[in-house]
Ligand SMILES: Nc1ncnc2c1ncn2[C@@H]1O[C@H](COP(=O)(O)OP(=O)(O)OP(=O)(O)O)[C@@H](O)[C@H]1O
């Protein structure tokens with residue numbers, strides 16, 4: 001319960017909607033594409049190394065450079081996706097104002113809420129846009145790099161060793177090199193989009209191990225026929241919603257006899273809902289005691 005008290009509804013909403021849908025729909029495909037693209041790249045490389053082992057002199061530094069570029073890119077891209085996730089929560093939180101639509105209309109404040117909503121949409125879209133820009137940055141560098149490597153190796157083959165390789169051989173090596181370049185760029189792109197989507201798994205994973213309240217305290221377990229009378233006694237009951245928050249109920253002592261019908265009256269914010277919440281143990285008391293069926297000595301202790 002303290003989790004629901006302290007977590008804005010939008011944060012939960014965005015994880016069970018957008019993050020879960022990315023995990024369910026996008027991650028499997030991204031995983032499949034990444035796997036097949038990487039497999040194609042490596043098999044290309046193996047074929048190329050078997051046919052013309054010299055190509056390794058060019059492709060090894062290229063792969064190292066590509067991996068370095070990818071790491072550099074991922075450091076920022078992942079962070080941007082994380083920011084995108086948090087701004088999404090703020091946006092989802094704002095949807096809660098729909099439940100107050102009648103009040104908003106009554107005060108003719110639709111325009112303010114509409115503007116606020118647009119601003120939140122903008123805030124949410126900008127990290128996503130920056131992420132796309134970063135992806136473009138990476139692709140541009142990868143393609144420049146592969147074009148440079150390819151033209152350099154063609155240059156070396158044709159000009160520096162005239163007559164060493166047959167034209168057919170040069171053509172074959174060149175086309176293999178071209179396909180290796182393409183598949184390498186493709187595979188790195190796929191890996192990066194998978195890494196961006198995996199952030200959703202990370203975000204949902206945060207909610208996997210929320211500490212839960214102890215369901216049953218064995219030594220306080222009442223008899224199976226409890227409660228027989230339904231008498232409720234509060235003794236110096238103190239409630240606060242969080243450790244460092246001020247007390248909401250400041251030591252209430254009273255007794256409700258079994259079978260009585262009780263009404264609780266108080267101004268707004270005086271703690272009526274808190275009291276009923278405490279009876280159902282939605283909030284744990286900070287002090288004092290609630291005994292149900294006190295006459296029968298079945299105490300429900302804090
Ligand atoms: N989930 C919560 N987290 C922190 N404080 C809370 C929470 N719920 C209520 N409070 C605080 O506890 C106090 C009592 O609130 P409560 O909702 O119990 O009042 P209430 O008597 O039910 O009011 P109302 O008549 O408006 O329903 C208020 O000051 C409120 O701000």
Ligand SMILES: [Mg+2]
Pocket residue numbers: 272273274
């Ligand atoms: Mg209330």
